[in-house]
Amino acid sequence: MKYLVAVDGSEPSMGALRYAVEQAAATGATVIAVSVVVPEQFFTGGDDPPMSYQETADELVSEDIEDAEAEAQRTLDEAAEIGDETGVEVETGMLYGEPVDAITEYADDEEFDAIFVGHRGLSEEYEGLVGSTAKDIVGRATVPVTVVR
DSSP states (O other): EEEEEEEOSSSSHHHHHHHHHHHHHHHHEEEEEEEOOOOEEOOSSSSOOSSHHHHHHHHHOOOHHHHHHHHHHHHHHHHHHHHHHHHEEEEEEEESEEEEEHHHHHHHTTTSSEEESSOOOOOOOOTSSSSSSHHHHHHHHOOOOOEEE
């Protein structure tokens, strides 16, 4: 069996990883933790909307892709440490794109048996008990998804 765990550095995502590792220890499954690289964009122009393309270009600042990759790597290093602490090897990797699409497509392409996600991640705003990314993964995945609280 192969378990895919989506991690973003948030405590709920790391809790999902710890749970997946426990399940893998009991079942002999392999665990692959992935972090999706999505550079953030920030608008620095205040509350008023830009009035021209040039003004938009001047006031929209994107996080550098290397910064986003470095943050994802820190998260993946932490994921590998969790595996080391429990004696279960955790393979790691980066995905790129919109998180829900990237995670569900990767799960299909690589024939994972299950996906584990935290109930809310770093970028989630409160949406009931389950964040929108976790909820959308549950809705799109073709394999069982465990949402860990």
